[in-house]
Amino acid sequence: MAYAQGLSSSCLFLSHKVPPQGFQQSLGLSLPFTNSRINSSLQTRIFVEMREDSAPMTSDHSKKMKIPHVLTVAGSDSGAGAGIQADIKACAARGVYCSTAITAVTAQNTIGVQGVSVVPEDFVAEQLKSVLSDMQVDVVKTGMLPSIGIVNVLSQGLREFPVRALVVDPVMVSTSGDVLAGPSILAGFREQLLPIADIVTPNLKEASALLGGQQLETVADMCSAAKLLHDMGPRNVLVKGGDLPDSLDAVDIFFDGKDFHELRSLRIKTRNTHGTGCSLASCIAAELAKGSSMLPAVKVAKHYIETALDYSKDIAIGNGPQGPFDHLLRLKSYVQNSCRQVGFNPNDLYLYAVTDSRMNKKWGRSITDAVKAAIDGGATIIQLREKDAETQDFLEAAKACLKICHSHGVPLLINDRVDVALACGADGVHVGQSDMPAHVARTLLGPDKIIGVSCKTPEQAHQAWIDGADYIGCGGVYPTNTKENNLTVGLDGLKTVCVASKLPVVAIGGIGASNASSVMEIGVPNLKGVAVVSALFDRECILTETRKLHAILTESMSMQRTY
Numbered sequence: 001m002a003y004a005q006g007l008s009s010s011c012l013f014l015s016h017k018v019p020p021q022g023f024q025q026s027l028g029l030s031l032p033f034t035n036s037r038i039n040s041s042l043q044t045r046i047f048v049e050m051r052e053d054s055a056p057m058t059s060d061h062s063k064k065m066k067i068p069h070v071l072t073v074a075g076s077d078s079g080a081g082a083g084i085q086a087d088i089k090a091c092a093a094r095g096v097y098c099s100t101a102i103t104a105v106t107a108q109n110t111i112g113v114q115g116v117s118v119v120p121e122d123f124v125a126e127q128l129k130s131v132l133s134d135m136q137v138d139v140v141k142t143g144m145l146p147s148i149g150i151v152n153v154l155s156q157g158l159r160e161f162p163v164r165a166l167v168v169d170p171v172m173v174s175t176s177g178d179v180l181a182g183p184s185i186l187a188g189f190r191e192q193l194l195p196i197a198d199i200v201t202p203n204l205k206e207a208s209a210l211l212g213g214q215q216l217e218t219v220a221d222m223c224s225a226a227k228l229l230h231d232m233g234p235r236n237v238l239v240k241g242g243d244l245p246d247s248l249d250a251v252d253i254f255f256d257g258k259d260f261h262e263l264r265s266l267r268i269k270t271r272n273t274h275g276t277g278c279s280l281a282s283c284i285a286a287e288l289a290k291g292s293s294m295l296p297a298v299k300v301a302k303h304y305i306e307t308a309l310d311y312s313k314d315i316a317i318g319n320g321p322q323g324p325f326d327h328l329l330r331l332k333s334y335v336q337n338s339c340r341q342v343g344f345n346p347n348d349l350y351l352y353a354v355t356d357s358r359m360n361k362k363w364g365r366s367i368t369d370a371v372k373a374a375i376d377g378g379a380t381i382i383q384l385r386e387k388d389a390e391t392q393d394f395l396e397a398a399k400a401c402l403k404i405c406h407s408h409g410v411p412l413l414i415n416d417r418v419d420v421a422l423a424c425g426a427d428g429v430h431v432g433q434s435d436m437p438a439h440v441a442r443t444l445l446g447p448d449k450i451i452g453v454s455c456k457t458p459e460q461a462h463q464a465w466i467d468g469a470d471y472i473g474c475g476g477v478y479p480t481n482t483k484e485n486n487l488t489v490g491l492d493g494l495k496t497v498c499v500a501s502k503l504p505v506v507a508i509g510g511i512g513a514s515n516a517s518s519v520m521e522i523g524v525p526n527l528k529g530v531a532v533v534s535a536l537f538d539r540e541c542i543l544t545e546t547r548k549l550h551a552i553l554t555e556s557m558s559m560q561r562t563y
């Protein structure tokens, strides 16, 4: 199954452990999430899968669908910037379920750690057993492990209930300088956890402590530390350089036992870096749980941290020197635009109108007139695809179209240009296979925006789902002249992709009044509608053509319902 393709078994599996579990199951399950863009796209996934089953929930486990699952074994941070709270938020941001085994409860804020209460090791063992024995965990991620006894019960738990991967963040000291695990823990890391870890992610101080106090001050020091740590048994090492002195970039060193990778990102100027280490490790775990291999998982995680820090750089929570950041990229947009409409409804794909600047020019109309006419005729979503426009003109047009769309409750997407979508506050983007990857667009746009991806194959559809897209556009179904050298997939290709896709699908390419019913009549529940360019916009009267197409779609849907 395509889901397993990104996995390198030698890289991800704990040594001498059982083969991967659950890969043959499809993903998705009813979730306790309710309210974010990612959550609603997960709900969409569930909806689609349930439609395919069209059976009521049963207690038969073979019928249920598995979702990627990370168990974090870490401490609670009352300020919710780091620890368990950061882990849950980072996993949620990446669309992954996160369960918890709490090792300590800390009284903590932006000033520092005021108190620590360690959870008795027996009770950590009980939490581990409860979750691992029942809940199909893919990846375990560790954070604050405040006693050697807790390391022992964790190793025991992992032996009893093997998982696909272990991510060890060897937390010892908080950013504020408070000790979270004493030196007695070092032997536990070295002897028990590092040898079975798929990756260990120390910061400079932690790497130094694990290596017996060696000073780490340069990138070259980080590389030699990574190599020495690798000798202790983990499959991969990431030495984090958030605290590297005099560095303009945030540099991390990744070592897989063979090659070094220097991972650089912009160093964001902000006080809100509390919890970056926990969140990075959780994001790596989340990507592994989704089926990614190690280096791509680390790269996605680093990019996620950079984006979240940049997004949150001016957020003010607490009076101390180390503030939390916004994992879900929601707080800032909430402040800026608290009445924004959120949520993607797959039924909006029903009559999907895609504008074309050349056609508007040919017929001598403005883009706003074209959009208004399409909406009046029954278009349910608009995509602005202005390949030739200057950026400034495009942005102005997008702002004007957004007003029209929102006054009619119709979502507006921007083709390709994530920057324009962000600048005008559009509802989302549609990207092609050679545009910005959907997971990067998701990181930039945050969880609330709609992301669609053009796909021709089941593999591309699967990747779009992994990347956190909301829907896919599949085509060209028929030959079209709006796209040069576009491969036609035909109705068979469309059906194959729809059946494989966990996301709702809109068909595109050469579709109009003459063939829309044949497209909808392929009868696959997650085919939600048709996307149209020429059949609406390369015509004398957009309103008439849109009405006509709307009537045809309604007719063909009602025919299908009567069978």
Ligand SMILES: Nc1ncnc2c1ncn2[C@@H]1O[C@H](COP(=O)(O)OP(=O)(O)O)[C@@H](O)[C@H]1O
Pocket: 175, 202, 203, 204, 240, 241, 242, 243, 250, 251, 252, 265, 266, 267, 268, 269, 270, 273, 275, 276, 277, 278, 280, 302, 305, 306, 309
């Ligand atoms: N100001 C910053 N801008 C961008 N990335 C940062 C910044 N500070 C830390 N990072 C990144 O956050 C991650 C966590 O790093 P670090 O702060 O060193 O770990 P820890 O939180 O465990 O001390 C690393 O990928 C690091 O490069």
Ligand SMILES: Cc1ncc(COP(=O)(O)O)c(N)n1
Pocket: 074, 075, 076, 077, 082, 083, 084, 106, 108, 143, 144, 171, 173, 174, 175, 176, 180, 273, 274, 275, 276, 277, 278
């Ligand atoms: C419970 C807990 N776990 C981990 C950290 C480390 O996070 P940071 O290094 O960002 O302070 C923390 N402060 N609290």
Ligand SMILES: [Mg+2]
Pocket: 175, 242, 273, 274, 275, 276, 277
């Ligand atoms: Mg840090």
